Amino acid sequence: ETKHFVVDRNSPDRAQLSEAAVYIKAGALVAFPTETVYGLGADGLNAAAVERIYAAKGRPSDNPLILHIADRQEVARLAVSIPANAEVLMKTFWPGPLTVILERAAIVPDRTTGGLDTVAIRLPDSSVARELIRLAGTPLAAPSANISGRPSPTNAADVLADLAGKIAAVVDAGDCAIGVESTIVDCTTPVPTLLRPGGITLEQLLATLGEVEVDAALAAADAAPRAPGMKYTHYAPKVPMTLLEVAPAEAVPVLLRELAGAEKQGLRAGVVAFDETLALLPDKPVKASLGCKRDAGEAAARLYTVLRYFDDKPVDVIYAEGVSEQGLGLAVMNRLRKASGYRIIKK
Ligand code: TXA
Ligand code: MG
Structure with missing residues (x-):
């Protein structure tokens, strides 16, 4: 039985969070909200506790975890050196949706870093997350709180859909803002x-650092990514999804062509697209909206809910409209490509 703590996102009840923190201290798993997605937390310095995360998620054991901290000074305990660039990034974007990779200190267990000599560290903006970390008195190792390969959860119901009965508790503070x-x-x-695009945009990184390399694997599906987790098919709905990477004006004609093709094969279709596109489609396909075309932030916030929307709908195939890669659109497209297993229509 998974315990369900409901708290206010701005002023979370301390007694509830203290109770959740007791589970963490005992080595158990507690899912909790952050501004990005819900995390599946355990004491990141306790190898046995961290092992339970891998078991609950069915996560490949070579895929390292992010350590979540509540105070910037903690970095000095977890990493052996802090390059000047990292200082600038932490100062500019923490608390917030940025994870830095640094050389790890010996107190971080192999189980947390997947045996790498580096460690991933993040200071979340969510006050619920930070308060839980403080009360637990230890950095929380926390991957997204989904079964491995499934879309990440952005609300407590989605956490429970994947992990109910497998984890001690979930702290519920409603929807995640960034998504x-x-x-x-x-x-x-x-x-x-840049190993994984996310809530802090490439444009923001460039404005702060002047220069940023982009991991080659982000451009090519076949290159080996340096963030081990980026190599797996991920974020996927339960039925096959095809992604359209066509000129904006081509999206509707290509969708109509594909929908007709699916119908001919007797396949029931679902469509993920912007409102402007959905308005031009026939009634029949099951539709899920990424919001208004101009708003990459809304597409990001809705993305994982939309990918889970089809779980209990009568569809055999899904078609998704691509988004512009500016701002948060870069992260949205990265997730859509993975969710499609690189089943992509370019023309
Ligand atoms: O927003 C987030 O980052 C969420 C919330 C819960 O904080 N967490 C999250 O964790 O997305 P996860 O485990 O789903 O993704 C962590 C990614 C994986 O791709 C993993 O391979 C990579 O971080 N990673 C962790 N440690 C690494 C390291 N030392 N070097 C390179 N990549 C690393
Ligand atoms: Mg994940």
């Missing part, structure tokens, strides 16, 4: 390297 995971930047390279 896609943190941006991961490797600060151990001479020029910092």
Whole structure:
């Protein structure tokens, strides 16, 4: 039986969070909200507790976890050196949706870093998350609180859909504001390297650092990514999804063509698209909206709910409209490509 703590996102009840923190201290798993997605938390310095995260999620054991901290000074305990670029990033974007990769200190267990000599660290903006970390008195190792491969959860119901009965508790503070995971930047390279696009945009990183490398794997589906978790098919709905990467004016004609093709094969279709596109489609397909085309932030906030929407709908195939890669759109497209298993229509 998974305990359900409901708290206010701005002034969370301390007694409830203290109770949740007791589970963490005992080595158990507690899902909690952050501004990006819900995390599945455990004491990140306790290898046995961290092991339970892998078991609950069915996560490949070579995929390291992010340590979540509540105070910036904690970094000095978890990493052996803090390059100047990392200082600038932490000062500019913490608390917030940015994860930095640093050389790890010996107190971080192999189980947390997947045996790597680096460690991923993030200071979330969510006050619920920070208060829970403080009360637990330890950095929380926390991947997204989904079964491995499924869309990340952005509300407590989605956490429970995947993990009810497998975890001690969930702290429920409603919907996550950002909706896609943190941006991961490797600060151990001479020029910092973007490993995963997320809530802090590439434009923001460039404005702050002047220069940023982009991991080659983000551009090519076949290159080996340096964030181990980026190599797995991920975020996927339960039925096959095809992503359209066509000129904006082509989206409707290509969708109409694909929908007709699916119908001919007797396949029931679902469509993920912007309102402007959905308005031009026939009634029949099951539709889920990414919001208004101009608003990449809304698309990010809705993305994982939309990908889970089809779980209990009568569809055999899904078609998704691509988004512009500016701002948060870069992270949205990265997730859509993975969710499609790189089943992409370019023309
Ligand atoms: O927004 C987020 O980052 C959320 C919330 C809960 O904070 N967490 C999250 O964790 O997305 P997860 O485990 O789903 O994704 C962590 C990613 C994985 O791709 C993993 O491979 C990468 O971070 N990672 C962790 N440690 C790393 C390291 N030392 N070097 C390179 N990549 C690392
Ligand atoms: Mg994840």
